[in-house]
Amino acid sequence: MKTExxxxxFFVLPVLLLVAFNALIPMMTVVxxxxxxxxxxxxxxxxxxxxxxxxxxxxxxxxALGRQFLFTFLILIIEVPLGIxxxxxxxxxxxxxxVCLVLMALPMLIPWNVVGAMWNIFTLxxxxxxGYFLNHTLGINxxxxxxxxxxxxxxVTMDVWHWTSLVVLLSYAGLVSIPDAYYQAAKxxxxxxxxxxxxxxxxxxxxxLTIAILLRFMDSFNIYTEPFxxxxxxxxxxxxxxxxxxxxxxxxxxxLGPAAAMSLIYFAITLLVSWLFYTLMTKDDQN
Amino acid sequence: MAKITLSKLRHSxxxxxxxxxxxxxxxxxxxxxxxxxxxxxxxxGCGKSTLLNIxxxxxxxxxxxxxxxxxxxxxxPPDQRNIAQVFQFPVIYxxxxxxxxxxxxxxxxxxxxxxxxxxxxxxxxxxxVTEMLDQKAAxxxxxxxxxxxxxxxxxxxxxxxxxxxxxxxxxxxxLKWKLRSKLKELHQRVKATMIYVTHDQTEALTFADQVVVxxxxxxxxxxxxxxxxxxxAHTFVGHFIGSPGMNIIPCSYDGSAKIEGQxxxxxxxxxxxxxxxxxxxxxxxxxxxxxxxxxxxxxxxSDVGRHTVVECDCLGHKVxxxxxxxxxxxxxxxxxxxxxxxxxxxxxxxxxxxxxx
Numbered sequence: 001m002k003t004e005x006x007x008x009x010f011f012v013l014p015v016l017l018l019v020a021f022n023a024l025i026p027m028m029t030v031v032x033x034x035x036x037x038x039x040x041x042x043x044x045x046x047x048x049x050x051x052x053x054x055x056x057x058x059x060x061x062x063x064a065l066g067r068q069f070l071f072t073f074l075i076l077i078i079e080v081p082l083g084i085x086x087x088x089x090x091x092x093x094x095x096x097x098x099v100c101l102v103l104m105a106l107p108m109l110i111p112w113n114v115v116g117a118m119w120n121i122f123t124l125x126x127x128x129x130x131g132y133f134l135n136h137t138l139g140i141n142x143x144x145x146x147x148x149x150x151x152x153x154x155x156v157t158m159d160v161w162h163w164t165s166l167v168v169l170l171s172y173a174g175l176v177s178i179p180d181a182y183y184q185a186a187k188x189x190x191x192x193x194x195x196x197x198x199x200x201x202x203x204x205x206x207x208x209l210t211i212a213i214l215l216r217f218m219d220s221f222n223i224y225t226e227p228f229x230x231x232x233x234x235x236x237x238x239x240x241x242x243x244x245x246x247x248x249x250x251x252x253x254x255x256l257g258p259a260a261a262m263s264l265i266y267f268a269i270t271l272l273v274s275w276l277f278y279t280l281m282t283k284d285d286q287n
Numbered sequence: 288m289a290k291i292t293l294s295k296l297r298h299s300x301x302x303x304x305x306x307x308x309x310x311x312x313x314x315x316x317x318x319x320x321x322x323x324x325x326x327x328x329x330x331x332g333c334g335k336s337t338l339l340n341i342x343x344x345x346x347x348x349x350x351x352x353x354x355x356x357x358x359x360x361x362x363x364p365p366d367q368r369n370i371a372q373v374f375q376f377p378v379i380y381x382x383x384x385x386x387x388x389x390x391x392x393x394x395x396x397x398x399x400x401x402x403x404x405x406x407x408x409x410x411x412x413x414x415x416v417t418e419m420l421d422q423k424a425a426x427x428x429x430x431x432x433x434x435x436x437x438x439x440x441x442x443x444x445x446x447x448x449x450x451x452x453x454x455x456x457x458x459x460x461x462l463k464w465k466l467r468s469k470l471k472e473l474h475q476r477v478k479a480t481m482i483y484v485t486h487d488q489t490e491a492l493t494f495a496d497q498v499v500v501x502x503x504x505x506x507x508x509x510x511x512x513x514x515x516x517x518x519x520a521h522t523f524v525g526h527f528i529g530s531p532g533m534n535i536i537p538c539s540y541d542g543s544a545k546i547e548g549q550x551x552x553x554x555x556x557x558x559x560x561x562x563x564x565x566x567x568x569x570x571x572x573x574x575x576x577x578x579x580x581x582x583x584x585x586x587x588x589s590d591v592g593r594h595t596v597v598e599c600d601c602l603g604h605k606v607x608x609x610x611x612x613x614x615x616x617x618x619x620x621x622x623x624x625x626x627x628x629x630x631x632x633x634x635x636x637x638x639x640x641x642x643x644x
Contacts, residue, residue, distance in 0.1 A: 179376060181374040181375065181376060181378050182378050184340075184365070184372065184374070185372065185374060185378040185436070185439075187364065187365045187366060188343065188366065188370065188372050188392075188440075189366075189391055189392040189395055189439060190366040190392060190395035190396055191391070191395055192395070195395065199380045199383065199391075203381045203382045
């Protein structure tokens with residue numbers, strides 16, 4: 001006897017509800033805001049695509065987007081090679097393996113706002129350890145609240161400190177999964193260290209590196225808490241990244257319409273870049 | 288090409304080995320002649336891979352020397368020994384084409400492209416992979432990958448020795464046979480010394496002219512497949528080679544051998560005066576059921592195709608007999624076992640102690 005009914009849908013219901021309340025409904029609210037103007041009291045006026053046009057044409061958005069890409073580019077170009085280099089030099093066996101792994105994982109366990117606050121205090125020119133050392137011992141004029149370059153150096157360094165470990169741990173996982181026979185064969189084939197890296201280690205790390213770069217791209221492209229606590233977007237607007245600008249528009253100026261349009265554009269860019277990157281990186285495997 | 292000599296070789300993975308059991312390899316003296324096809328046969332953990340890695344230079348032995356044509360290479364790294372090794376799992380440079388894979392060892396040694404091309408084409412033709420040369424190596428089937436690994440070993444024109452570390456482990460059974468005969472053919476064509484490590488007696492016996500049997504870090508016997516079968520120097524070899532293995536039956540010896548008081552005639556004179564544990568060794572192929580001889584009860588009969596293996600309880604000991612054709616007995620039958628005299632050997636503490644008449 002085979003029973004046919006639609007009861008199975010009830011099992012999917014909890015997931016549907018969960019996704020609806022934490023993603024779909026908030027997202028649709030944003031879409032709703034992005035095409036209307038409101039002055040409070042739940043009074044809305046239809047605006048169509050005006051906000052989108054305004055955002056896309058605004059110099060302020062272009063500048064923030066440019067800073068955002070620059071930031072993401074800088075941290076990727078530092079964290080990925082650095083992470084691979086650290087993973088390569090970590091021991092593969094013995095007492096130091098767990099020690100290294102724990103040390104590497106530590107920065108990632110610290111909450112974002114704490115990292116921001118730590119680096120803020122760390123770099124204060126008169127009382128921060130690093131700030132004092134640079135200004136008073138080395139005599140370098142370093143103050144991230146005054147100097148945009150110093151502010152950029154600080155947020156990039158902070159992100160490298162906080163997140164290189166992710167690249168390290170993922171690369172390390174890729175490295176330890178390479179059987180010894182590969183290294184032995186390479187030795188017998190007379191391969192140089194560079195060849196071993198280029199033809200054995202890098203290809204074997206490719207999958208995990210793709211994931212690492214993707215995660216670091218998305219995280220850094222959406223970064224908010226750390227630079228907000230550290231520089232608050234300043235001095236001036238020099239470290240106002242997209243998310244900081246978004247919050248300024250939405251909560252500072254209470255321009256909910258443009259902010260909603262901007263967050264949708266922001267979301268679309270993140271999605272598009274991630275998709276492009278992933279498609280390109282995995283193209284070889286499908287052939 | 289070279290003759291390889293292992294002299295007083297010992298190896299331990301511990302930094303301060305104390306007793307014999309701390310050694311993965313115990314005192315090995317061996318000569319591998321130029322151009323020979325050797326198999327290194329033994330159960331897992333007997334030290335055969337350790338020995339292989341010492342010859343290839345991936346491991347430096349704790350004691351002793353390795354000589355290639357009389358030249359000491361004990362401390363030389365693998366790339367300076369001019370050896371090739373094929374591993375259990377095919378090692379392939381995934382991002383390269385098959386051609387580049389085969390060319391890799393030559394290019395690393397700075398050979399010019401024209402010469403690389405001739406060698407690669409010759410090897411590819413020998414391995415029958417010519418039509419795959421432009422493909423990415425990552426997409427090949429396991430047996431083709433293993434062929435490419437072999438090819439990288441053979442592509443250098445002057446390798447001293449090619450070593451195979453259980454190379455057929457990941458290959459499908461029906462392709463094993465093909466690759467094995469390919470290997471044999473390659474050996475005849477390139478005439479390099481080949482050492483084939485395996486725990487599979489069929490692979491060892493079909494590939495090699497000389498088989499080196501190892502157990503617990505020691506070489507127990509070196510011989511042709513026929514010698515290993517007919518005159519195992521140690522009960523371990525008797526057990527390990529043959530299917531089923533040699534019957535080893537505890538006996539007493541006081542001028543003549545007796546199993547539980549019943550006399551058994553040996554093949555010939557016993558060396559010296561045996562002290563220690565004495566055992567009779569006889570292959571099941573040379574045990575027959577007859578009307579006279581040692582009384583026995585049939586406990587199990589298995590038909591394995593061409594012949595029948597009859598397992599008997601003979602005076603409290605398990606003895607196998609292989610019956611070629613004809614009437615097979617039934618389980619529970621009472622019978623007598625006859626041992627072919629020229630194949631009945633005495634082992635003292637595991638080692639062969641009789642000589643033929």
